[in-house]
Amino acid sequence: MAAKIYTKTGDLGKTSLIGGTKVPKNHIRIEAYGTVDELNSYIGLVGDQVTDNSSRGILREIQDRLFTIGSSLACDPDKEPGMKMPDLKETDIHLLEKQIDAMNEVLPPMKSFVLPGGHVAVSTTHIARCVCRRAERCCVNMQEENLFVDPLVIKYLNRLSDYLFVLSRYIAHLLHVTEIPWRPRL
Numbered sequence: 001m002a003a004k005i006y007t008k009t010g011d012l013g014k015t016s017l018i019g020g021t022k023v024p025k026n027h028i029r030i031e032a033y034g035t036v037d038e039l040n041s042y043i044g045l046v047g048d049q050v051t052d053n054s055s056r057g058i059l060r061e062i063q064d065r066l067f068t069i070g071s072s073l074a075c076d077p078d079k080e081p082g083m084k085m086p087d088l089k090e091t092d093i094h095l096l097e098k099q100i101d102a103m104n105e106v107l108p109p110m111k112s113f114v115l116p117g118g119h120v121a122v123s124t125t126h127i128a129r130c131v132c133r134r135a136e137r138c139c140v141n142m143q144e145e146n147l148f149v150d151p152l153v154i155k156y157l158n159r160l161s162d163y164l165f166v167l168s169r170y171i172a173h174l175l176h177v178t179e180i181p182w183r184p185r186l
Contacts, residue, residue, distance in 0.1 A: 017029065018075040021076040028141060028145060032135065032138035033070045037066075043062055043128055051121075052170075052171075055170070061095065065092050072088070072150055073142075073149065093152075103166045103170040111181070112183070113182040114181060115182050116180075119175050121171045122175075125164055128164050132157055135157050136154060136157040
């Protein structure tokens, strides 16, 4: 018999961190890893819409790193040293930077801000970028509240949002979609 997906342990508004510590479901740590989970779902949606196999492969790598980040955020930091948890590495950030630089090589220089839009894949990538920024803000908020968050997580999310912005432009380029410049009303 298959295990049931529902446990009923969260019916009273509490959940357990990895390590067993119970916290309310609106705890900042839950908000942070929930936002990373939302981001991971949007990255999957972007990957489903990208026509470039190389970008699709990088997005799968990113999804794996987001699971790593989610597990780090979901873990009780007092109990984590005794557990085998996957780690984020500086090389993960270098990969994003390398990809940003490679995409920028073929993109025209920006002359203005661009509005999200022009193609569903471009717009979806911008949504992922916005969710990534929110995940980053959640982690910074944790840090400000003296709750442990690995500084590499914040750095990765910061670079990932840059990657997603450039990816949105790159997708537009590959699809021959004209970027929509923002023309401020004066």
